[in-house]
Amino acid sequence: MVDNSQFDDIPGTIVFTAERSHEGFHLNQFCMSLMKPGNRERFKANEAAYLDEWPITEAQKQAVLDRDYNAMMANGGNVYFLAKIFATDGISFQSAAASMTGMSEAEYAEMMLAGGRSPDGVRSIKEGR
């Protein structure tokens, strides 16, 4: 039996396993539909109506409407698929990533310029390193 509990020991990180892929299948397929310009236009014109065309859960739908990327990932979203949403919004990967950290976009950009987030203290919750 595979044991993925080890991943829960890495703080602030969701590992996209086959199980999560199954849970998020329709959410991620919706994201992929945004690779077509016509679909992007229909989504932008009425997001809720476009989302209703997909058999996704209420929690997944609300997370998309709220652009809450952490909630999307907690419900099976994968960041490379979610990237189609922020590309549609005209937002950079860096801005989207910043929104997941609770930092402002400026704070996050400054952290990256200063060398990024140090791995010290965020490798393992149990081992405190």
Next chain:
Amino acid sequence: MARITAGLTTSHVPAIGAALDQGKQHSDYWAPVFAGYDWTKQWMSAQRPDVIILVYNDHASAFSLEIIPTFAIGCADEYPIADEGFGPRPIPSVQGHAGLACHLAQSLILDEFDMTVINKMDVDHGLTVPLSLVYGQPDVWPVRVVPIAVNVVQYPPPTGERCFKLGQAIRRAVEAYEEDLNVQVWGTGGMSHQLQGPRAGLINQAFDNAFLDDMVDDTQRLRHVSHLEYLRESGSEGIELVMWLIMRGAMGESVRELHRFYHVPASNTAVGHLVVEPTDTEEQET
């Protein structure tokens, strides 16, 4: 006969492609990134490879969640540029080398690597950003490409050891191809980065620099870096580095380092770039 003459690794950050496409390559932010490839551009104009076997990962562009191949090889004549959500990049489509690709597909499968064969595929930034970094903005790419797509989107990616062995099998297959071709193998992705969750922005310069060192000197260590170690040390997306080991496996036992570049940051990512040439010609260990 075909021969592998050099190997190259590079990150494939999408923002690098966007910077080039939008004419921002001379800005204070981007100029140091592009400068790291000046040596390579010059070197490449003398090397003039016929074919690049380009190892990369698709980012939900060609492969949806319907089918997730672990290793796939492109056997098409041409690869259009993917629309990743903001229109296709304004770059030429990529020309394949179907003859070498079909030979590789057959050889690798019979050599016990169960490749998925792709006859039609759009290619995204994972494949095109490395070409842009090395060749700039030509009207036509001056090289043919055999894409090898590796799943690193859904856990688990193949192990580093498996990737290294695939590289060794690629070398055996290339050396058995009759046409006289100058072939390079590129491994792309990495270095440390995490694009998701509250830990996004993780960069581990010590891990990355040790990885660059050991790509040259200590492949035994790199072949056995566990997935958990990649996730902890190099971020959830740093695990893309397993793709570099396919290139390294294709180089044989020992290599000479020709060029190295490391820079933080490009968007969310540490950029690493290495150019090596194989130095042993005898039969490789398997």
